[in-house]
Amino acid sequence: MQFITDPGQIEARSMEIIAPYLTKFDLSPQAVKVFSRIIHASGDPDYANLIRIHPDAISVASKALKSGCNIFCDVEMVRTGINRRRLAEFGGQTNCLIADPEVAEEAKRLGITRSMAAMRHFGTALNGGIIAIGNAPTALFEVLRLIRENVVSPCLIIGVPVGFVGAAESKELLVAESPVPYITVVGNKGGSPIAAASVNALMYMLDK
Amino acid sequence: MQFITDPGQIEARSMEIIAPYLTKFDLSPQAVKVFSRIIHASGDPDYANLIRIHPDAISVASKALKSGCNIFCDVEMVRTGINRRRLAEFGGQTNCLIADPEVAEEAKRLGITRSMAAMRHFGTALNGGIIAIGNAPTALFEVLRLIRENVVSPCLIIGVPVGFVGAAESKELLVAESPVPYITVVGNKGGSPIAAASVNALMYMLDK
Numbered sequence: 001m002q003f004i005t006d007p008g009q010i011e012a013r014s015m016e017i018i019a020p021y022l023t024k025f026d027l028s029p030q031a032v033k034v035f036s037r038i039i040h041a042s043g044d045p046d047y048a049n050l051i052r053i054h055p056d057a058i059s060v061a062s063k064a065l066k067s068g069c070n071i072f073c074d075v076e077m078v079r080t081g082i083n084r085r086r087l088a089e090f091g092g093q094t095n096c097l098i099a100d101p102e103v104a105e106e107a108k109r110l111g112i113t114r115s116m117a118a119m120r121h122f123g124t125a126l127n128g129g130i131i132a133i134g135n136a137p138t139a140l141f142e143v144l145r146l147i148r149e150n151v152v153s154p155c156l157i158i159g160v161p162v163g164f165v166g167a168a169e170s171k172e173l174l175v176a177e178s179p180v181p182y183i184t185v186v187g188n189k190g191g192s193p194i195a196a197a198s199v200n201a202l203m204y205m206l207d208k
Numbered sequence: 209m210q211f212i213t214d215p216g217q218i219e220a221r222s223m224e225i226i227a228p229y230l231t232k233f234d235l236s237p238q239a240v241k242v243f244s245r246i247i248h249a250s251g252d253p254d255y256a257n258l259i260r261i262h263p264d265a266i267s268v269a270s271k272a273l274k275s276g277c278n279i280f281c282d283v284e285m286v287r288t289g290i291n292r293r294r295l296a297e298f299g300g301q302t303n304c305l306i307a308d309p310e311v312a313e314e315a316k317r318l319g320i321t322r323s324m325a326a327m328r329h330f331g332t333a334l335n336g337g338i339i340a341i342g343n344a345p346t347a348l349f350e351v352l353r354l355i356r357e358n359v360v361s362p363c364l365i366i367g368v369p370v371g372f373v374g375a376a377e378s379k380e381l382l383v384a385e386s387p388v389p390y391i392t393v394v395g396n397k398g399g400s401p402i403a404a405a406s407v408n409a410l411m412y413m414l415d416k
Contacts, residue, residue, distance in 0.1 A: 003349055003374045005320040010346075010373045017372040043370040043396035044252070077400065080288045112213040138218075141211055162251040162401075164225040165218045166211045188251035191401050192285065193370075 014040050021045040030058045034183065034201040041081075041197035047185060054181040057156055061130060061181075061202045064155045068092045070129045071199060072122050072154070074115040074139040074161075078132050081196025086203050097121050115139040119146065126152040133159050134195030137166030144173055147180060157182045158198045160190035222248050229253040238266045242391065242409040249289075249405035255393060262389040265364055269338060269389075269410045272363045276300045278337045279407060280330055280362070282323040282347040282369075286340050289404025294411050305329050323347040327354065334360040341367050342403030345374030352381055355388055365390045366406045368398035 068091025097118035115136035276299025305326035323344035
């Protein structure tokens, strides 16, 4: 069987195939890049119906990334999916505390999820940073609480937790109340590749 | 807003919500666990229509995992999503060569993907192991070639590459010609969380 083996060609052809799914949406060229990369990462054009990008999200993210802002991930899979070499070129780095022993201990003691405890532990380090949540609705609920109580002030929330328990609700709350710009997908779908794809799309559009 | 913060409760409730999506399929209790965990990881019940499990896949995997078999991943995100502590309890470990400098050099020289070169580099280490491909169709095509040419003999292929260029075709070929038992999802969807969820489901069913 013949198949394309050149990575650049694979990606270019993939983007060509995805483009027609987006023509019926009224998207900026930058939003097209975010939508395309999410659909590329999931193989699922239905995401075009689900993605919500706050009007200020891309400009805020572009400025922050160029200034070397850090990215705070709820789980290691999100961190692993982010192009960290590219991020380092801007001066930023990824952070994740899900495997931190203190966080695990606190989560156990309080009967909360580790990703929720991890967001608390980041504390004011989150200020000016980008939060990327690909797994845990509880992490997104917690970040929204920390913002509401003026404890932290990130510049952007990429909030795409996945699943059937709290994910849709946490993302509805994000859209309804967040004073911080966001990228999200409504409903149960989401996940680490969606979060990482969003971060990567925001970085890659700065190269052009 | 009230929400569940206990990880055990979140997972149990999630599985309860997923169960009704599976009643119309004729699945073994073990297959239900694989289906459920994939849907849990993706937030997408449509996977129930797409998952294909070879009749021998679960028994072969159970035996191999209990014997401490290793798992070979195409990308780091798959490895990161696998419960490696649980795998280590059985005596197995995860392997991934996508970031290996020799693999990168060979891929560049031959004009192929790094994940394809990585599968070649594993060579006979793959024998008796479980291959988990969550990203790259080219890696799956390459593994099928290596098996066809009697170079390697893994015990199971979890082949769920994602995307619009080769993913569906590689998975069709897996179902059509693989002499090795497999778990796959037909079509463009797939991804690292699907691969990792499959591995984790296979491990978790051994605890009960």
